[in-house]
Amino acid sequence: MSRPDDRAPLRVEGLSLLTSRDILLDRLSFAIEAGEVLALSGGAGAGKTLLLRALAGLAPKGVTVLGDIHIRGRRLLVTQDGALDPFRTLGAQFAELLSRQSGLDERTALRRAAEALERFQVPAAARRLALHPHELGEAMRWRAALALAMAAEPALLLADAPAAALDPTQRVRLLSDLAAWTREAGTALLLAGRPQADPIRSGLARSNLADRRLVLAQGRLEVPPAEPTPAPSPAEPAPSGPPVLSVRDLRVAFPLGRNWRGEERWLTVVDGLSIELAEGETLALLGETGSGKSVLARAILRLVPPVGGQVTWLGTDLAAAPPETMRRARRDLQILFPDPLAAFDPLMTIGAQLAETLESLHPSRSPANSAARLADALEEVGLPAAVLDLHPGALLPAEAARAGLARALLPEPRLLVCDEPAATLDGSERADFLALLQAIRRRRRLALLYATQDAAEGLRIGRRALVLLLGRIVESADSAILTAGARHPYSRALIAAAGLAPPALHGDPPSPLRPPTGCALRLRCPLAHDGCAQVPPTLDPVAPGHRVACHVAQDDAQNDAQVGGKAP
Amino acid sequence: MHEPAGTDPHWRDGPWQKAGQRLTAHRPAAAGLTVLAALMLAVAAGLVAGGGPVGAALAAGHQSLSFALLAGLGGAALGLLWGGAAVALGERAERMMMTPAAALTGLPLALALPLAGGLLGPERGLAPMAVVAALIAAPAVAVIARDELRALLRREFLSAVQAAGIPNGRRLRRHILPNTVLPLAAAAWTALPRALMAESLASLLGLGLPEGVTGWGTAIGAAARAGDAVALAGPALLLALTLWALHGVGDGMRLAFTASTPGGRR
Numbered sequence: 005m006s007r008p009d010d011r012a013p014l015r016v017e018g019l020s021l022l023t024s025r026d027i028l029l030d031r032l033s034f035a036i037e038a039g040e041v042l043a044l045s046g047g048a049g050a051g052k053t054l055l056l057r058a059l060a061g062l063a064p065k066g067v068t069v070l071g072d073i074h075i076r077g078r079r080l081l082v083t084q085d086g087a088l089d090p091f092r093t094l095g096a097q098f099a100e101l102l103s104r105q106s107g108l109d110e111r112t113a114l115r116r117a118a119e120a121l122e123r124f125q126v127p128a129a130a131r132r133l134a135l136h137p138h139e140l141g142e143a144m145r146w147r148a149a150l151a152l153a154m155a156a157e158p159a160l161l162l163a164d165a166p167a168a169a170l171d172p173t174q175r176v177r178l179l180s181d182l183a184a185w186t187r188e189a190g191t192a193l194l195l196a197g198r199p200q201a202d203p204i205r206s207g208l209a210r211s212n213l214a215d216r217r218l219v220l221a222q223g224r225l226e227v228p229p230a231e232p233t234p235a236p237s238p239a240e241p242a243p244s245g246p247p248v249l250s251v252r253d254l255r256v257a258f259p260l261g262r263n264w265r266g267e268e269r270w271l272t273v274v275d276g277l278s279i280e281l282a283e284g285e286t287l288a289l290l291g292e293t294g295s296g297k298s299v300l301a302r303a304i305l306r307l308v309p310p311v312g313g314q315v316t317w318l319g320t321d322l323a324a325a326p327p328e329t330m331r332r333a334r335r336d337l338q339i340l341f342p343d344p345l346a347a348f349d350p351l352m353t354i355g356a357q358l359a360e361t362l363e364s365l366h367p368s369r370s371p372a373n374s375a376a377r378l379a380d381a382l383e384e385v386g387l388p389a390a391v392l393d394l395h396p397g398a399l400l401p402a403e404a405a406r407a408g409l410a411r412a413l414l415p416e417p418r419l420l421v422c423d424e425p426a427a428t429l430d431g432s433e434r435a436d437f438l439a440l441l442q443a444i445r446r447r448r449r450l451a452l453l454y455a456t457q458d459a460a461e462g463l464r465i466g467r468r469a470l471v472l473l474l475g476r477i478v479e480s481a482d483s484a485i486l487t488a489g490a491r492h493p494y495s496r497a498l499i500a501a502a503g504l505a506p507p508a509l510h511g512d513p514p515s516p517l518r519p520p521t522g523c524a525l526r527l528r529c530p531l532a533h534d535g536c537a538q539v540p541p542t543l544d545p546v547a548p549g550h551r552v553a554c555h556v557a558q559d560d561a562q563n564d565a566q567v568g569g570k571a572p
Numbered sequence: 573m574h575e576p577a578g579t580d581p582h583w584r585d586g587p588w589q590k591a592g593q594r595l596t597a598h599r600p601a602a603a604g605l606t607v608l609a610a611l612m613l614a615v616a617a618g619l620v621a622g623g624g625p626v627g628a629a630l631a632a633g634h635q636s637l638s639f640a641l642l643a644g645l646g647g648a649a650l651g652l653l654w655g656g657a658a659v660a661l662g663e664r665a666e667r668m669m670m671t672p673a674a675a676l677t678g679l680p681l682a683l684a685l686p687l688a689g690g691l692l693g694p695e696r697g698l699a700p701m702a703v704v705a706a707l708i709a710a711p712a713v714a715v716i717a718r719d720e721l722r723a724l725l726r727r728e729f730l731s732a733v734q735a736a737g738i739p740n741g742r743r744l745r746r747h748i749l750p751n752t753v754l755p756l757a758a759a760a761w762t763a764l765p766r767a768l769m770a771e772s773l774a775s776l777l778g779l780g781l782p783e784g785v786t787g788w789g790t791a792i793g794a795a796a797r798a799g800d801a802v803a804l805a806g807p808a809l810l811l812a813l814t815l816w817a818l819h820g821v822g823d824g825m826r827l828a829f830t831a832s833t834p835g836g837r838r
């Protein structure tokens with residue numbers, strides 16, 4: 005660590021947290037200067053929350069705190085749930101805080117509160133002050149909680165995984181606004197949260213979120229490698245040959261019941277999507293909540309019924325396939341679920357469930373043979389054979405993810421559909437699991453359909469990528485092209501967020517029940533013009549193999565082409 | 573990470589044991605179970621020993637508890653059938669069957685038992701009263717059972733079963749039915765306190781258990797009319813204790829068997 009500065013808002017020397025049996029944190033030393041942003045990461049259970057609580061003077065009972073914590077000025081902890089008083093309006097909470105602290109009268113306090121919310125780009129902030137926390141969306145609640153914390157003018161703000169449940173574009177925007185504010189106010193900010201294993205390097209704006217990063221692992225602090233190596237773009241040649249999987253005009257919608265006039269209402273989740281996948285190809289589906297990526301993944305395997313369109317595997321239309329054909333197709337098509345633990349029947353052992361899968365998809369094998377196969381499958385994913393005797397409840401998240409992978413590999417599939425398969429994993433566990441998945445994919449020459457909201461991860465894994473927004477494709481290109489220069493404003497925002505740079509989108513996503521007319525991004529898009537409200541953009545090529553659904557991007561591409569055409 | 577926690581003696585405990593542990597870890601449930609067991613023993617002992625106000629109260633408990641058990645089991649069975657059939661028969665049937673159930677749970681159904689008692693007159697038999705009490709308990713069970721079944725059918729592992737190409741019959745037998753046991757047991761349990769409550773209320777008014785059968789409600793009613801505080805205290809206390817225990821166990825079952833069932837965590 006750098007030389008301790010006596011005026012730093014936070015200086016920690018040799019901090020250890022012990023219980024009677026364990027050392028939870030082991031001799032940590034660090035400091036945060038005024039106006040500095042320190043990002044603290046570490047896997048689940050690494051002790052981030054514990055450290056923050058100890059720094060806030062709220063160490064749990066039975067934990068001994070050794071070492072020195074020097075804090076100058078007021079410290080404030082924002083807990084993981086971003087707790088606000090549920091029974092009082094935002095305005096009342098601001099007014100109480102500001103009057104207690106700076107003796108402001110109510111009018112001035114409310115004006116301050118509105119200003120504070122405006123720093124987080126809350127439109128019509130003054131009106132929101134009359135609302136109770138439960139009347140706000142998740143994103144707005146976080147903005148309010150952080151604005152309230154900052155209005156208290158702390159010298160040190162400890163934020164524990166703030167806004168972790170929000171979509172990346174919203175979360176990174178929010179944290180960037182917070183960091184800008186703490187820097188300006190000279191507040192030291194400690195941001196704990198999920199590590200960005202490998203922030204993406206793209207042609208877009210660079211991250212200025214944190215000044216320094218520290219990693220908490222096994223109770224100790226580590227400085228991460230200064231600059232993550234740029235993601236090597238998958239150097240595999242484009243697979244040629246006819247597509248094995250082809251999805252045409254797929255539509256999935258769920259009935260919402262009838263409205264007061266008795267008309268049936270539907271929520272369209274996947275809206276006429278078409279994709280093709282060649283043998284051994286990897287395709288990433290990038291999108292946030294409500295993009296339809298996960299439903300698309302399931303509709304391909306017929307786990308949710310489509311209302312229209314076609315899914316064809318090796319020339320067979322799966323929608324019309326008789327059960328026997330479908331079962332044979334299921335051998336080839338397997339899936340990884342976002343919560344691997346929930347994807348196992350809690351009442352059966354892992355072994356029984358693996359055996360059942362094998363028996364269902366490859367019925368002819370002898371018992372001895374299948375036992376050997378189960379053991380092999382576990383070995384391939386790095387689990388001991390003893391896991392076969394366990395019930396899912398006894399597995400850790402990382403083990404469950406691997407067991408899920410083992411089950412998917414048992415029938416020797418040719419396409420693995422992954423729906424955020426590492427969503428429950430953090431830090432090195434996540435990286436290990438993804439490395440394993442990649443290695444297995446290469447060894448077995450699997451085709452991969454990888455749905456994720458983390459653009460960095462998706463672009464690293466997929467050779468090609470589709471960006472989905474409200475059930476439609478807004479951009480599709482090779483990952484390398486998207487990394488270097490995505491054209492759709494939403495793709496750019498997703499990629500920026502993956503690199504922890506503030507995404508250029510404002511506001512919150514529209515409700516999927518009432519999407520805006522014209523372009524679905526219109527209300528958040530920085531480039532929107534009148535035309536965007538009238539004509540929904542279609543997905544058209546802007547370069548060979550690169551298609552975009554955006555009026556402005558298409559015009560730009562055309563201009564580029566013309567300029568390029570005149571030049572020689 | 574790759575060695576299962578072998579040092580912990582519980583690491584192999586199956587899901588059923590775990591559910592039991594979760595139930596007894598819930599204090600009111602553990603206390604409730606103890607109280608119920610003690611009551612059963614005391615009632616049985618009271619029948620043998622008999623005599624005195626305590627013996628009388630315990631003997632009355634025998635009648636009340638038997639009735640509650642009978643009517644409660646009936647109501648639970650009916651409610652489970654109701655909720656189960658609604659889910660099994662498809663969406664339209666579900667709406668048609670569950671709308672009345674939901675509406676009925678909003679009504680003060682317990683009043684229907686004394687009403688039935690009055691209508692049936694003093695010559696009423698035990699069986700019709702038990703049937704009415706069962707009917708009273710059933711709608712709430714049906715609503716809870718339906719919700720639990722719906723939640724179960726949404727769970728991810730059933731998608732995984734489908735992805736494994738397992739036929740529907742086997743999926744139902746091997747995966748759905750076993751996983752319904754605990755949540756439905758929690759749903760069924762709610763019929764017991766409801767039946768006991770309805771019976772005691774009706775008996776208190778003299779319109780519950782038939783003449784000659786003395787339950788707690790009957791004993792409380794008689795003591796109140798006679799102004800005998802000592803005779804009133806015993807059955808009233810025992811009734812309150814039983815209801816409290818039944819609710820405690822019910823709460824525990826709901827917490828232990830539904831929300832936090834492994835894989836269904838939220």
Ligand code: SF4
Nearest residue numbers: 523526529536554555
């Ligand atoms: S079509 Fe218009 S609103 Fe939509 S992304 Fe392009 S510029 Fe933005």
